[in-house]
Amino acid sequence: LLRKRGYRKIYNRWHFFGENxxxxxxxxxxxxxGEWLTPEQLADLKGLIRHKLLKRSIAKTIGKDLxxxxxxxxxxxRMMHWIKYVTKASFRDIEWDEPLANALYGFHNGCFAGFWDDP
Structure with missing residues (x-):
């Protein structure tokens, strides 16, 4: 979705728990x-992301949206702040949820996409 909108470099990573x-x-x-988005551009992009990741019927059924x-x-x-935040571990103690920890063992949490061919 983001590559279709012109973004060339994308990295995503799941966080499973809150701060502590x-x-x-x-x-x-x-x-x-990318670049700064106007409120209209941001609303459009958020709508596309919501539509892609969560069916509208499910959002209505559960009474929540993304x-x-x-x-x-x-x-x-500031860029370094966000890189550190996104790449930090959020699941730091197996006791928080041992079954989930076992299920996630070996899970590759980060994903690069796009073109990283700049000099």
């Missing part, structure tokens, strides 16, 4: 190249 492992809170983090947060960074310091 207090509850199961799976969420997908995505880093991509939460999508967006942040744009230009400074190297």
């Amino acid at each position: 492992g207090e509850k199961y809170h799976p969420h997908l983090n995505v880093l991509c190249d 939460e999508i947060s967006y942040s744009y960074a230009r400074s190297p310091k």
Whole structure:
């Protein structure tokens, strides 16, 4: 979806727990190249993502929709903050959910997509 919209470099990674492992809170983090989006562009992109990842009938049935947060960074310091956040481990203690830990063993959590051929 993002490559079709012109993004060339994409990295995504799942976080399974909140900050301190207090509850199961799976969420997908995505880093991509690009530019600042206007509110209209962002609303359009969020709509496409929601439609692609969660069928409307399911969203209505469960009474929830996908939460999508967006942040744009230009400074190297801010970019590094987001890289560190997305690549950090969120499932740090097997005791939080041992069956899930066993199910995830060997799971490759990060995924690169796009074209990373810049010099």
